[in-house]
Amino acid sequence: MSQRILNVGLVGGGGGAFIVHPHQKAIHFDGTRRVVCGALHPDHEVAMKEAKAWPFPIRGYSSYQAMIEEEAKKPSGERMDYALIVTPNHVHHGPAKMALDAGFPVFCEKPLTLNLEEADDLVATVQDKKIPFCVAHTYLGHWTSRLARHIVQSGLLGKIRWVDARYIQGWLAGRTEDQGVIQAEWRVDPKQAGISGCGGDIGTHALMQLRYVTGLEVTRFQAFLESFVEGRRLDDHFTAYCELNNGGKAIIRCSQISIGHKNDMGIEVNGDKGTLIWSQEEPECLTVKLAGQPDRTYWRGEVQPNDGFLGDVPASLLEEPTIPSGHGEGFHDAFARLHRFFEEDVRAYQEGTYKVEDGSRYATVEDGRLGIAFLVAAVESNQNDHAWVAP
Secondary structure, eight states, X not given: OOOOOEXXXXXXXXXXXXXXXXXXXXXXXXXXXXXXXXXXOSSHHHHHHHHXXXXXXXXXXXXXXXXXXXXXXXXXXXXXXXXXXXXOXXXXXXXXXXXXXXXXXXXXXXXXXXXXXXXXXXXXXXHHHTOOEEEOOGGGGSHHHHHHHHHHHTTTTOXXXXXXXXXXXXTTSSOGGGTTXXXXXXXXXXXXXXXXXXXXXXXXXXXXXXXXXXXXXXXXXEEEEXXXXXXXXXXXXXXXXXXXXXXXXXXXXXXXXXXXXXXXXXXXEEESSEEEEEETTSXXXXXXXXXXXXXXEEETTOOOSSSSSOOOOOHHHHTOOSSOTTSOOOHHHHHHHHHHHHHXXXXXXXXXXXXXXXXSSSBOHHHHHHHHHHHHHHHHHHHTTTOOBOO
């Protein structure tokens, strides 16, 4: 007999929100998960109207409080199995905390919270309840990100000397927030976005990609938070020069005012034996450069272990691609991979066999907390003549 389909409840996602739609598609990817309910907007009347107009039937709730309370009363199999939070940053902590307290696992958009106090509270709750929690760092879901992690952490590049983690966009090069673009409006508002704009929105992605691929941690760094668009209250350009816990160095460079760049997120890892290059705009492959040898490009679905550079590759990694090589995976597939892994943990949690996620498959609440600590330290550095700080 096939497993029961897991039910997902949405917090946010109405009013023209973007990120809910990739999540929604990803949730339905495998036929083992489905969206069944939602509290889609902070205005109660709008929330109910949005639910009625949803592309498929869902149970609409006037608030996330009402949704969590009512879903918790339903019997197993009818209630939601986990909550997906796709609200602006200032509405992450409240619904996440309430869902966790009600025993619901949580899948939350990044950055984790508005401040460190909220992040600490969620970490303590998750650790106390030993409950699954995923922070939606999308790009960890690309299969090639996972291969990059295997290559680097297997020592195939030698000792890591230098890492360049970037996320470059151009969509906020002008006063986009004055053009009725909802996604821009809240991202430049400190009350909704928090203490950093560019750093919080995409700098946390670059930091997470650096940590995930290399397995290294930033021990201290200097930060530059800059606003190039006149009158903008939060940074639209973010740079951090970092020291790593293995003695190597790194730069995290992010921009939302670089005209011509769409979603240029990527990483280059330089070791004393070779270099790895990966870009999410070309997510089907990664390139390895070795001294005195031709460059090696590894394509998803075409990786052969023991090829003269790669040694053994875990069977679980080789079996992961969902479609044959040459049929491009993409953004939605990356989200689907994260939801797929999270589903495994939700089912294990319900069966009483859940083992706390170690961060090898998706970003955890602890990863999310570190991202917030990084932003707090970055603001401190920027305000103190770019002094060295620890996250």
